[in-house]
Amino acid sequence: MVVVPRSAWCTAPPRSTPATVTVGFHGSDQAVDALAWAVAEADRRNGVVRAVMAWYEGDYGGLGGPVAVKARPSPLVGPSADKMAADSLTRCGVPTDRVSAIARRGMPSSVLTREASGTDLLAVSAGQSDVHGHRALGAVTLACVARSPVPVVIVPGHTGAHPA
Amino acid sequence: MGWALHQAGRRHSPLSVLYVPDFSGTGDERTLDPGMAEQGQKELEASLDHLGGGSRTSVHTVEPEESTAEAIRARALDDRDGLVVVGPLDTNTLVRLIFGSD
Numbered sequence: 571m572v573v574v575p576r577s578a579w580c581t582a583p584p585r586s587t588p589a590t591v592t593v594g595f596h597g598s599d600q601a602v603d604a605l606a607w608a609v610a611e612a613d614r615r616n617g618v619v620r621a622v623m624a625w626y627e628g629d630y631g632g633l634g635g636p637v638a639v640k641a642r643p644s645p646l647v648g649p650s651a652d653k654m655a656a657d658s659l660t661r662c663g664v665p666t667d668r669v670s671a672i673a674r675r676g677m678p679s680s681v682l683t684r685e686a687s688g689t690d691l692l693a694v695s696a697g698q699s700d701v702h703g704h705r706a707l708g709a710v711t712l713a714c715v716a717r718s719p720v721p722v723v724i725v726p727g728h729t730g731a732h733p734a
Numbered sequence: 735m736g737w738a739l740h741q742a743g744r745r746h747s748p749l750s751v752l753y754v755p756d757f758s759g760t761g762d763e764r765t766l767d768p769g770m771a772e773q774g775q776k777e778l779e780a781s782l783d784h785l786g787g788g789s790r791t792s793v794h795t796v797e798p799e800e801s802t803a804e805a806i807r808a809r810a811l812d813d814r815d816g817l818v819v820v821g822p823l824d825t826n827t828l829v830r831l832i833f834g835s836d
Contacts, residue, residue: 571817571818571820571828571831571832572741572817572818572819572820573820573821573822573823573828574737574738574819574820574821574822575822576821576822578737589744614745615744615745696832696833698833705829705833706829707825707828707829707832712825715822715828721737721819723817724828724832726832726833
């Protein structure tokens, strides 16, 4: 399922060279499904994949939601974080010659939509969960759909990485 | 639709367009004026021609008794390499499209 933002409806989409599919990746089975779909889609477009890991180090303030991130040095920044992301891909058996990995600190939906800007697509797992017996989309997925400047592909889990 | 046509060209894929007319009523009560549906479909096909996609697209008009989400799923699930392209939707419709009737 690709949700195309209104801003991209009638205009020729920006074309990154080569075609670049950005994918949110955090190591879960669903994220691996999304990554597998992104790799296959990049193949179809003769393009590349950019896997983005995001993490949030701030405190969650209970009912008030997240509060400001503490300004503290983290070992999970820069090249070491990118290497950690690349190692995660390797562990999942992803061909790293066509997939680059970066890791960025921040709210996942903000990081993903920022990093996807200027690329062709943003692929995310459905982040599905059962809520009182009904399936629901994950909060990060919904936030990406709402905010992304580029079309968002939602990849459901347990489907052989088919997007819908 | 322009975005979908562009992507279909880039992927060398055909494009199947689902035309959802302006129904009167909702759910089991919805009805369709045949004249309006025919006119709407003609306008859609003219738009497709204008965008240069007429020859590689097919158009299906959703019937009043047909669920839009199920109509989309029925066409999408047979094509494992395909993409379902939609505009911004409310969360409930997104969930129905992705997971089925839940």
